[in-house]
Amino acid sequence: MIRAPSRGGCEEVPIRKPGFDIPCEARTLANGLRVVVAPQPGLPVVTVDVTYDVGSRVEPEGKTGFAHLFEHLMFEGSENVGKGEHFRLVAEAGGQMNGTTSEDRTNYFETLPSECLDLALFLEADRMRALVLTQEKLENQREAVKEEKRLRIDNQPYAHSFEVADGIAWDAFAYRHPVIGSMEDLDASSIGDAREFYRRYYAPGNALLCLAGDVEPADAFSRVERFFGPVPARETPQPFRVEEPAPSGPRRGSVADPHAALPALHVNHKAPERRHPDLFALAYAEKILGGGESATLWRRLVKDEEKALSLSVSVDERRGPSLVRVFSIARPGVPLSVLENEIEAALVRLAADGPTEAEMERARRMLAAELIRGTQTTQSIAFLLTEYGLYDGDPSLWRTDVARLLALDRADVRDACARTFVSSRRSVVEVLPEPPR
Amino acid sequence: MTLVPPPPGPRRPFSPPPFAEGRLSSGIPVRAARWGKRPTVAVAVVFPGAGSAGDPPGREGTAEVTAETFLGGTGKRTARELAAALDDLAAILEVSAGADSSVARFHVLEEDLDEGLDLLAEVLTEASFPEDEFEKNRRRHIDTLAEQRSEPDFLGRERLLDRLYPGHPYGRFTATEPGLRALTRDDVTRCAAERFPLANATLLVAGAADPERLLEAAERAFGGVAATPSPPPAPIRPPCDLVDFTIHLVNRPGSVQTNFLFARPALPRRHPRYVTALVANQSLGGGASSRLFHVLREERSLTYGAYSNLSPRVAAGHFAAAIDCRTEVTSEALDGLLSLIRVYAEEGPTEAEHVRSVKNLLGTFVLGRETPGAILQDEVTRLLHGLPDDEFATWRDRVAAVTRFQARDAARDLFAPSVGVLAAVGDAATIRPVLERFGDVTLWDSDGPRV
Numbered sequence: 068m069i070r071a072p073s074r075g076g077c078e079e080v081p082i083r084k085p086g087f088d089i090p091c092e093a094r095t096l097a098n099g100l101r102v103v104v105a106p107q108p109g110l111p112v113v114t115v116d117v118t119y120d121v122g123s124r125v126e127p128e129g130k131t132g133f134a135h136l137f138e139h140l141m142f143e144g145s146e147n148v149g150k151g152e153h154f155r156l157v158a159e160a161g162g163q164m165n166g167t168t169s170e171d172r173t174n175y176f177e178t179l180p181s182e183c184l185d186l187a188l189f190l191e192a193d194r195m196r197a198l199v200l201t202q203e204k205l206e207n208q209r210e211a212v213k214e215e216k217r218l219r220i221d222n223q224p225y226a227h228s229f230e231v232a233d234g235i236a237w238d239a240f241a242y243r244h245p246v247i248g249s250m251e252d253l254d255a256s257s258i259g260d261a262r263e264f265y266r267r268y269y270a271p272g273n274a275l276l277c278l279a280g281d282v283e284p285a286d287a288f289s290r291v292e293r294f295f296g297p298v299p300a301r302e303t304p305q306p307f308r309v310e311e312p313a314p315s316g317p318r319r320g321s322v323a324d325p326h327a328a329l330p331a332l333h334v335n336h337k338a339p340e341r342r343h344p345d346l347f348a349l350a351y352a353e354k355i356l357g358g359g360e361s362a363t364l365w366r367r368l369v370k371d372e373e374k375a376l377s378l379s380v381s382v383d384e385r386r387g388p389s390l391v392r393v394f395s396i397a398r399p400g401v402p403l404s405v406l407e408n409e410i411e412a413a414l415v416r417l418a419a420d421g422p423t424e425a426e427m428e429r430a431r432r433m434l435a436a437e438l439i440r441g442t443q444t445t446q447s448i449a450f451l452l453t454e455y456g457l458y459d460g461d462p463s464l465w466r467t468d469v470a471r472l473l474a475l476d477r478a479d480v481r482d483a484c485a486r487t488f489v490s491s492r493r494s495v496v497e498v499l500p501e502p503p504r
Numbered sequence: 505m506t507l508v509p510p511p512p513g514p515r516r517p518f519s520p521p522p523f524a525e526g527r528l529s530s531g532i533p534v535r536a537a538r539w540g541k542r543p544t545v546a547v548a549v550v551f552p553g554a555g556s557a558g559d560p561p562g563r564e565g566t567a568e569v570t571a572e573t574f575l576g577g578t579g580k581r582t583a584r585e586l587a588a589a590l591d592d593l594a595a596i597l598e599v600s601a602g603a604d605s606s607v608a609r610f611h612v613l614e615e616d617l618d619e620g621l622d623l624l625a626e627v628l629t630e631a632s633f634p635e636d637e638f639e640k641n642r643r644r645h646i647d648t649l650a651e652q653r654s655e656p657d658f659l660g661r662e663r664l665l666d667r668l669y670p671g672h673p674y675g676r677f678t679a680t681e682p683g684l685r686a687l688t689r690d691d692v693t694r695c696a697a698e699r700f701p702l703a704n705a706t707l708l709v710a711g712a713a714d715p716e717r718l719l720e721a722a723e724r725a726f727g728g729v730a731a732t733p734s735p736p737p738a739p740i741r742p743p744c745d746l747v748d749f750t751i752h753l754v755n756r757p758g759s760v761q762t763n764f765l766f767a768r769p770a771l772p773r774r775h776p777r778y779v780t781a782l783v784a785n786q787s788l789g790g791g792a793s794s795r796l797f798h799v800l801r802e803e804r805s806l807t808y809g810a811y812s813n814l815s816p817r818v819a820a821g822h823f824a825a826a827i828d829c830r831t832e833v834t835s836e837a838l839d840g841l842l843s844l845i846r847v848y849a850e851e852g853p854t855e856a857e858h859v860r861s862v863k864n865l866l867g868t869f870v871l872g873r874e875t876p877g878a879i880l881q882d883e884v885t886r887l888l889h890g891l892p893d894d895e896f897a898t899w900r901d902r903v904a905a906v907t908r909f910q911a912r913d914a915a916r917d918l919f920a921p922s923v924g925v926l927a928a929v930g931d932a933a934t935i936r937p938v939l940e941r942f943g944d945v946t947l948w949d950s951d952g953p954r955v
Contacts, residue, residue, distance in 0.1 A: 087542060109541060111516035112871055147507040151793075151802055156509055158793035159860040161867005180867045185510035193507070210805035214761075218808050218828050222761045224654040281516070325758040328654040329647075360575070360587030370583070373640060376647050398647055429591050436594035436613055439542045443875045 089442065091452055091462050092284045096292065098300040099272025100195075103452050103462045104287045105279040107445055111180055113280035114445040115187035117195070118174040118453045120275075121268035123248075124241035124387065125307055132212065132248015133256055135168040137264050139208035141175060142166065146197035150204065153190055160186050168246055171386045172457065178446050181281035188294040195274065196298040198265055202258045209253055216247045224326040225396070225498060231322040232333040232496040236390055241309045270301035275457040280445035309387025311337075318494040323501035329376060331396040331498040332403050334410050338382065338389040338487050342459070347472045348483030349382050349391055354430035355422050355480075356380045356413060357393070361429070364393075364413040374401045374409065386458055391487060403497050414488040421481025431473055438469060518870045520896045521879060523708075524715035529727035532702055535883060536709040536718035539876045543614040545711030545718070546876040547621070549628060550887050553737030554606035554699040557673035557817075563691055565679025567601035569641050570695040574599045574608070576637030578630040583637050586627070595620050597627065603674055604740065604818040605888050606700065611877065614713055621725035628702060629729045638689045646684050653950055656763040656828075656929040659754045663948055664765045664824070664927040667752055672743040674817055703731040708883045710876035740819040745769065746923045751939055754948045755932035755955065762834040762935050764841060767824040768924030773816035773889040779902045781814055781823070781918050784911040786861035787853035788812050788845070788919065789825055793860065796844055800827060806837045812845075812919075818889060823919050831930060835938045838928075842921050842942070849920035852912020861911075865903045 091105040123134045144150040157164045162179030164187075175194075177187040220226045230245045237243040276295065278287050314337050339345050356364040357380025368375040378395040393414075395406050422430070442448050456462035523535040559566040575597065577583040590597055595612040608628060612620030652658040662677040669675035707726060709718040746769055771778050789796040789812025796810035812825035825845060829837035853861065872878055882896045928939055932947055939945045947955040 107541065110870065110874060111518055112874060148509075151798055154791070154793040154798075155860060158791055158864045160512060161864055161870070163868060163871060164792075178871050180512070180516065180870055182513035182516055183867070184513075186512065189507070189510050207802065207805050211801055211808055214806075214808035214828070214830060217761050217830055222656060222759055222763075222828075224651075326654050328651050359591040361584065361591040366584065366587065369644075370640065373643065376644065376651060396651065399650070425588075425592075429588070429594075432594040433591065436544075439544050439613065440611065443540060443542050443544070445874065 087439070088466070089448055089452065093456065093462055094288060096271065096295055098296070098298055099270070099303065100295055100298070101275040101456060102288065102291050103275065103277040103456050104282060104284045105277065105448055105452055106282055106284060107280050107448060109281070111182065111281045112178065112445050113181040113184050113278060113282055114176060114178045114449040115184070115191060116174055116176040116277045116449040116453050117191045118172050118275050118457050119269060120273045120457060121173055122169050122171040123244070123246040124170045124309055125268070126244065126248075128240055129252060129255065130260065131244045131252040132246070133252070133260060133264060134173055135246055135248065136208060136212050136253060136256060137261060138166045138168045138173050139212055140200060140204060140261060141194055141198065143204040143208060144199050145194040146199060147193050148190060156186060156190065162187070170242055170246060174450075174453070176446065176449065184278070184282065185290060185294070188290055191276070192294040192298055195269060195271060195295070198269070200258060200261050200265065205256070205258050205261055209256065212247070213250060213253055216250070220247060222326070224324060224328065225331055228322045228324060228331065228333065228496060228498040231320060232335055232494065235318050235320045235496055236335045236337065236494040237311065239309050239311045239387070242311070242385070242387060266301070267304055270303050271295065271298050272300060272303040275453055277449045277453045277456065277462070279449040279452065311388045314491040316493045317490040319496070320494070321497040321499060324498050325501050327498055327500040329396050329399060330403050330500060331394065332406050332410070333496040333498070334393040334407065335494045336391045336487050337492040338391050340387055340389060341384045342468065344471070344479070345483040345486060346382065346384060346389060347468070348475055348480045349487060350434060350472060351422065351427065351430040351475065351480045352391070352417060352484055353380050353382050354433045355417065355426045358430070358433055363426070364410065367413070368395065368406065368409055373398055374405060407495060414484065418481065418484040418488045421477045421484070424477065427477050427480065434472060520873060520882060521710075523883065524719060526719055528707070528723050530702070530729050530731040531733070532705060532707055532726055532731050534707040534709070534719060534722045534726075536715040536722065537879060538713060538715055539710045539879045540712045543712055544876065545612055545614050545617050545709065545713065546880045547610040547612070547624065548708040548880045548884050549608040549624070550706045550708065550884055551606045551700050551704060552888060553604070553704070555602045555604040556676060556679070557603050557740050558699060558737050559673070559683070562683060563687055564676055564683030565645060565687055566683075566691050566695050567606060567699065568679050569638070569645060569684070569687060570692045570700070571599040571601040571606050572641050573633050573638050573692055574627055574631045574696070576641070577632050577634050578626050579632055580626060580630065583634070589623055593620050593623070595623070597624065607884060614711055617713070617721050618724060621721055625725045625729055631696065633689060633693050633696065635689050638692055642684055642687055645679055646681055649679065649681055649684070652678075656756060656759065656761070659756060659950055660763050660765045660927045660929045662952070663752050663754050664767055664925055667750060667925040667927070668746070668767050668769070668822055669743045669820070673740060674743060674820060698734065699737055701732065701734040702726070702729060703733045704736060706887055708880050710880045712876070742819050743769075746925070749922060749924055749926070749943060751926045751928065751943050751945045752948060753932055753936055753939055753945050754927065754929045754950055756929050756950050757931055757933070759930045760831060761828050762831055762837070762928055762930035763828045764838060765824060765826050765927045766841065766845070766921060766924055767822045768919070768921065770814055770821045770823040770918045771816065772818060772821045773885070774891055775821075777914055778814070778816065779899070780906050780910045781914045783858070783861055783865060783903060783906040784853065784914040784919070785812055785814055785823065786865055787857040787911065788848050788915065790861065791864065795848060795857065796825065796827070796841070799844060800837065800840050804836070804840060806833050806840060810841070816889070831934055834930070834935045835941065838939070838942060845919055845921050849915050852915050853908060855908055858908040858911055862903060862906065866900050869900055
């Protein structure tokens with residue numbers, strides 16, 4: 068059964084740039100599953116993305132890493148798909164698949180030749196309806212995740228320092244702990260935890276399915292109904308909110324890194340949640356300070372004055388409060404205090420004076436171009452629409468946000484920076500190379 | 505009730521776009537194709553033979569630093585002004601050196617195509633290579649090398665190539681510190697003049713516009729440039745054959761994993777058996793459904809990922825397989841990796857594996873070509889390796905024609921670990937005795953020299 072369609076409007080907000088649209092239609096199945104279909108005629112390719120409204124932020128202390136570990140278990144077989152078959156069936160279809168877990172959500176996606184659409188729907192529906200969990204699978208994937216943690220975090224230079232920086236920046240446990248979790252918590256996870264997690268968070272009403280690519284909406288909705296309609300409705304969890312106390316910085320910390328060759332510095336500032344007006348303005352700050360060859364802070368520290376080997380500025384945008392991150396590796400012999408002073412001076416300057424008109428226009432064009440280049444594939448389109456559909460209830464809302472983003476002026480950026488780049492929101496973490504023991 | 509996976513519908517047609525080709529008034533060959541749904545254009549200027557393999561001995565890093573210093577300024581603009589001009593267009597320009605060639609890759613919005621191509625032409629014809637910009641790039645490369653030596657992946661690749669292609673230019677993974685320290689601005693300007701002449705280059709353009717429009721834009725920007733024919737770079741000599749299996753351990757104290765890379769000589773890209781070898785590789789280690797991943801991760805919990813690939817160059821090529829495992833299971837993981845490769849090389853794929861691999865390569869061929877940049881990369885590959893015009897138009901037919909027995913024979917000839925190089929990166933104090941069970945171990949310092 069399919070409920071009355073709600074068609075995503077296309078005309079309500081004109082887009083100053085980039086001059087293209089992504090038509091889509093949205094419906095909700097009787098079992099609560101939200102469905103978005105975005106036809107992109109042309110290539111015979113389709114992406115199927117199922118995103119569940121659960122991320123590492125829901126993990127309590129003692130259960131860190133479980134949302135990601137569970138993501139692994141979702142590939143281990145369901146009632147009609149044996150262990151290892153998910154990988155084999157998608158490969159045989161000429162497709163690619165993966166899953167990712169963030170603080171805010173977990174997604175699963177397949178990109179395939181469009182004649183294999185039914186296969187992706189079958190696989191996703193089967194594991195949504197009847198995942199098969201066993202102790203053996205849990206132990207197997209626990210080891211895979213622990214190996215992933217060693218590979219990506221424990222054995223790499225600087226990687227652990229990002230966990231330390233997050234631990235210092237945040238008060239709420241939801242964002243203070245890493246998505247990958249701790250070895251101790253991974254070891255302590257049980258098959259009972261997995262069954263309860265599946266029951267609580269993997270209900271159709273807690274997910275959004277997006278199809279983007281070589282599909283025709285009426286036909287696509289019909290196929291979705293055929294595969295997902297029989298998935299029984301289940302109780303959905305209460306909406307989760309990250310309760311982060313008011314900023315109480317500045318905070319400082321340091322971490323000794325046995326793998327790092329050079330000292331490095333994190334300078335982070337707490338910022339509002341995604342879609343907050345200040346977050347749009349901070350996207351400009353990101354570009355002005357660290358995006359492109361002419362970015363002011365990057366150019367000064369990396370190119371002109373040779374104080375930093377690398378420098379990145381990024382807005383880590385989240386459903387709860389966000390974080391503006393500056394991470395820089397020092398050149399040999401350059402004290403971290405020099406980097407810190409330079410970074411702080413650049414942030415204060417932007418907060419006081421705002422960007423120049425030229426910087427503003429440059430950033431505006433870069434943001435528009437980023438959207439154009441970032442929506443060239445069916446997968447990137449599916450991710451964009453899913454974010455808005457799941458978080459905001461309207462997959463078309465990206466258009467509104469693009470218009471809001473591109474309409475900002477210098478004062479907006481200055482004021483947002485003035486509100487964000489203040490000491491109470493700041494946390495600084497020094498990374499100091501340490502000889503291995 | 506048990507449900508079965510639904511079969512695919514009828515295969516939908518797909519063909520890579522035809523490239524319109526021509527020669528600009530300046531003599532530069534140009535190829536253009538309409539591709540993509542967004543108003544953006546991708547451009548590539550390919551300089552065959554301008555790669556790092558052509559660096560003079562003792563000046564390793566010449567091509568890399570030269571490529572990067574193209575952005576150091578022109579006769580009209582300083583580096584800062586050039587950066588601002590590119591960012592004003594929201595354009596992305598990267599000039600990079602590979603082993604065999606260098607490529608300038610440029611992305612610009614369709615509405616800025618003319619202005620963008622003017623800027624690209626200015627960079628490629630009027631780059632001034634200022635002394636201070638050259639020095640900054642040289643120094644940053646040196647410091648970057650020091651930083652990269654803390655990364656296990658870098659250490660493994662550096663040692664693997666060094667031992668796989670001993671004494672050959674392909675044996676260098678990146679610039680060397682002595683080479684960078686010896687490098688002068690004169691080396692860079694000479695390299696730019698001799699190895700980056702536009703007369704030896706090909707201009708490729710793809711984007712959401714008619715090919716005629718793209719060709720016209722190319723003519724407008726590059727038709728009038730001076731492109732004096734220059735002798736083509738000398739071809740890279742083939743490397744010597746490997747005759748044995750050797751183990752090289754790079755000591756990285758404090759490592760919590762052992763990172764393994766195994767490689768052995770295989771085929772250059774233009775070899776007639778390359779496609780067969782690619783199909784054979786897919787069953788062994790091409791993806792998450794392949795044998796290495798399935799056994800080493802899904803069955804034995806020894807690693808997060810286990811993959812293999814072909815890495816073709818112009819004058820040679822190699823087959824490589826990689827896994828990373830916790831230090832405690834170093835022996836089991838290495839034994840598992842080598843055993844799986846050995847058995848596969850003897851027996852080849854099962855019928856099911858082979859069928860799956862062929863289907864996978866046929867399907868993913870379409871997936872990887874959604875953007876103009878991806879379509880352009882096909883042309884870069886074709887030009888670089890001297891492949892025929894219809895290489896990608898016929899690619900799927902040739903993949904579909906590979907039989908299981910041909911794949912088996914390719915695996916036997918090209919994957920067997922009886923010869924090859926095993927590079928391991930880890931804490932030598934712990935894992936050296938383990939590795940010695942597999943053969944003699946040569947120990948290397950993470951700074952490069954043999955211990």
